[in-house]
Amino acid sequence: xxxxxFSRRCAKEILRDPLNLCFGLGFPLVLLLLLSAIQANIPVSxxxxxxxxxxxxxxxxxxxxxxxxxxxxxxxxSALLQxxxxxxxxxxxxxxxxxxxxxxxxxxxxxxxxxxxxxxxxTVRVNVIYAVIGIIPMVVFNIALGLLCGSLLGVKQVGGxxxxxxxxxxxxxxxxxxxxxxVGGAFGKIANALPFVHAVEFEKALFSGNFEAAGAxxxxxxxxxxxxxxxxxxxxxxxxxxx
Amino acid sequence: MYAIRTLxxxxxxxxxxxxxxxxxxxxxxxxxxxxxVNGAGKTTTVKMLTGLSKPSAGEAFVGGYGxxxxxxxxxxxxGVSPQETxxxxxxxxxxxxxxxxxxxxxxxxxTQEKIGELSARFDLDGVLKRKAAKLxxxxxxxxxxxxxxxxxxEILFLDEPTLGLDVIARHALWDAIRSLKGRVTVILTxxxxxxxxALSDRIGIMKDGRLLAVGTADELxxxxxxxxxxxxxxxxVKEGTV
Numbered sequence: 001x002x003x004x005x006f007s008r009r010c011a012k013e014i015l016r017d018p019l020n021l022c023f024g025l026g027f028p029l030v031l032l033l034l035l036s037a038i039q040a041n042i043p044v045s046x047x048x049x050x051x052x053x054x055x056x057x058x059x060x061x062x063x064x065x066x067x068x069x070x071x072x073x074x075x076x077x078s079a080l081l082q083x084x085x086x087x088x089x090x091x092x093x094x095x096x097x098x099x100x101x102x103x104x105x106x107x108x109x110x111x112x113x114x115x116x117x118x119x120x121x122x123t124v125r126v127n128v129i130y131a132v133i134g135i136i137p138m139v140v141f142n143i144a145l146g147l148l149c150g151s152l153l154g155v156k157q158v159g160g161x162x163x164x165x166x167x168x169x170x171x172x173x174x175x176x177x178x179x180x181x182x183v184g185g186a187f188g189k190i191a192n193a194l195p196f197v198h199a200v201e202f203e204k205a206l207f208s209g210n211f212e213a214a215g216a217x218x219x220x221x222x223x224x225x226x227x228x229x230x231x232x233x234x235x236x237x238x239x240x241x242x243x
Numbered sequence: 244m245y246a247i248r249t250l251x252x253x254x255x256x257x258x259x260x261x262x263x264x265x266x267x268x269x270x271x272x273x274x275x276x277x278x279x280v281n282g283a284g285k286t287t288t289v290k291m292l293t294g295l296s297k298p299s300a301g302e303a304f305v306g307g308y309g310x311x312x313x314x315x316x317x318x319x320x321x322g323v324s325p326q327e328t329x330x331x332x333x334x335x336x337x338x339x340x341x342x343x344x345x346x347x348x349x350x351x352x353x354t355q356e357k358i359g360e361l362s363a364r365f366d367l368d369g370v371l372k373r374k375a376a377k378l379x380x381x382x383x384x385x386x387x388x389x390x391x392x393x394x395x396x397e398i399l400f401l402d403e404p405t406l407g408l409d410v411i412a413r414h415a416l417w418d419a420i421r422s423l424k425g426r427v428t429v430i431l432t433x434x435x436x437x438x439x440x441a442l443s444d445r446i447g448i449m450k451d452g453r454l455l456a457v458g459t460a461d462e463l464x465x466x467x468x469x470x471x472x473x474x475x476x477x478x479x480v481k482e483g484t485v
Contacts, residue, residue: 005345009331009338016333079327083390086293086323087346088315241297 072150
């Protein structure tokens with residue numbers, strides 16, 4: 001009951017912020033549209049819609065990090081959390097209360113990306129369902145990363161770090177915009193050590209029905225999700241105690 | 244039985260003693276004000292009593308429960324309106340009240356009943372559907388106090404409830420706080436002399452983390468040998484400095 005009440009409130013706070021909707025939904029769709037237009041004029045295999053859509057869907061999750069980070073940071077700055085810390089809500093209620101409503105929002109974002117890509121030429125196949133479900137571990141990573149940032153940073157810092165730095169880093173290191181093998185070297189190694197490129201490859205493999213290839217990428221995503229979630233819980237509870 | 248009893252309650256931050264051996268007893272149903280200049284230790288005291296901060300030494304009992312070992316029990320019987328605005332900005336006034344009811348596990352019927360009661364008491368009927376972010380500072384404070392009261396607390400903590408409000412909003416809020424007298428134990432922190440004098444059954448004057456004097460406004464004036472409360476406050480604080 002307590003947890004669901006807090007979850008509902010978090011969902012309302014996110015969905016009623018027009019900036020969230022504009023960036024979270026609008027930006028990935030605009031990218032799909034633009035890159036499809038480029039692809040129509042100068043064909044590049046990377047930007048073929050069946051390859052591009054899973055990548056853009058994963059990239060869209062960086063805005064989920066921004067949502068969760070902004071929400072947690074705003075709550076801290078507005079002293080709402082201070083009030084809620086004096087109620088029977090537990091640390092577990094808080095963490096799950098933030099996470100649970102954002103998962104369906106992220107899944108909705110993924111569904112909209114795939115639906116939007118259909119008129120642009122996306123092959124309609126049952127695998128899209130697996131691709132949407134398969135994105136959940138990366139959703140958890142992105143939400144946890146957001147909560148971690150929101151627990152440690154202020155609203156302005158969150159805007160800079162999650163809104164600018166993280167979205168750019170996740171884009172460059174994901175292999176959506178350029179082939180990481182062409183860059184190679186330290187950049188390639190760093191990209192492979194992080195979860196973004198694995199999430200994109202996992203999503204592409206699920207969508208194309210290549211489940212064997214998908215299996216090769218799931219482990220780093222799960223490991224990063226677990227680490228980010230644990231760090232978010234520790235930092236959030238640490239902040240609670242610091243009060 | 245006391246609503247609140249502190250025994251040598253102390254809070255130290257890196258080299259600074261924010262609250263220094265506080266011994267205080269507050270009776271049930273009393274409206275008690277902690278008065279002091281900025282940095283006196285009022286908010287730190289409230290943070291310890293509400294479980295937001297652990298004491299460095301000493302102990303306190305809130306409603307008979309120890310703040311160190313029985314924090315969960317303490318949370319069930321208190322309501323807190325923090326110094327800063329503590330409302331969910333994108334939720335309506337009604338949804339903010341429903342949020343707190345949900346957290347305390349109230350049924351739908353009880354939630355509606357409590358919202359009706361609190362809206363009437365704090366004049367919130369006309370703004371129930373408005374987003375909290377769109378309210379003025381005074382209305383947000385009213386909502387904040389209504390949120391603290393909706394869980395039917397035995398003890399209500401109001402940390403600087405009228406800070407930054409204009410005189411009209413402040414007096415309106417005073418009326419609302421007065422209406423609680425006798426039914427709920429209220430611990431109010433303020434640095435406004437007239438607020439402490441107008442509302443309180445008793446006043447505790449703090450400075451540099453220490454409780455310098457406790458009594459009714461008249462007792463404090465008599466102790467300082469002056470006729471007005473502001474002069475009494477200044478005299479007691481200066482005396483405490485020596």
